[in-house]
Amino acid sequence: MVQAIVNDLRDRIFTAELSPGTSLREVELAAHYEVARPTAKAALENLVATGLLTRNAHQTARVRRLTSEDVIDIYRTRAILETEAVRILAATCHAPSAASVANDEITALQDATPIQIVEPDIQFHRALIDALDSPRVRTFYEQLTDDIRLCMAQVQDAILLSTERIATEHRRLLDLIAAGDADSAVEHLERHLDNAGHRLAEHLVRDVLE
Structure with a gap:
């Protein structure tokens, strides 16, 4: 399930549905995909690790904005x-x-x-x-x-x-x-x-x- 969410978010980022700077919150993702919050968190962590999302300590994950x-x-x-x-x-x-x-x-x-x-x-x-x-x-x-x-x-x-x-x-x-x-x-x-x-x-x- 985590990978399915990751794949869908990647598609949404690469089609510009999720534009640079868009915030992605665990609670909202969990509700959107109808999954437990830890599952949504794992998906976000995966995308942060690959560089598509950015997140500082205790902050909301956001779609990476290129400079x-x-x-x-x-x-x-x-x-x-x-x-x-x-x-x-x-x-x-x-x-x-x-x-x-x-x-x-x-x-x-x-x-x-x-x-x-x-x-x-x-x-x-x-x-x-x-x-x-x-x-x-x-x-x-x-x-x-x-x-x-x-x-x-x-x-x-x-x-x-x-x-x-x-x-x-x-x-x-x-x-x-x-x-x-x-x-x-x-x-x-x-x-x-x-x-x-x-x-x-x-x-x-x-x-x-x-």
Whole structure:
């Protein structure tokens, strides 16, 4: 039961139903999910441990609110991993089919709400990592996944990037990889990530000022 609550709360956070800073109290969660308070507490502790919630001693748990500095660091870390993956893939002109499938899904969601493209967008970028066929690199990237989802959910919830633009940039990246143009592919991916990261960072700064 604890894991079921954790999974549902994760979904609600990543779809922006539970926005950054939203408070989550044990008593209210217990009533909502019709479980004992210790069960609700265990679910909250799980999410605090994974970094999706924050809670100081004797305080209410809240959905983690990313700072602009967090966002820049997360996207910089992504760039380190993903650009090297792209360089390696371009060396053999290997554009992962799984990435194409994910981007086709994004393209098909042109009329959907922006938040709905978060998961296929993550699948696109994960496909670049998975194509290296390295369990260690994949594990390291997975450690960033929750942070990436938080970033992307906030980017899309704020409608900072259009679905059409994301799909177009993805398609261009795959074309460059397939053509074996490693330098251009890396440069394109760096711009793609840097644009999203800085737009979100600037959005968070404006939120604080307002």
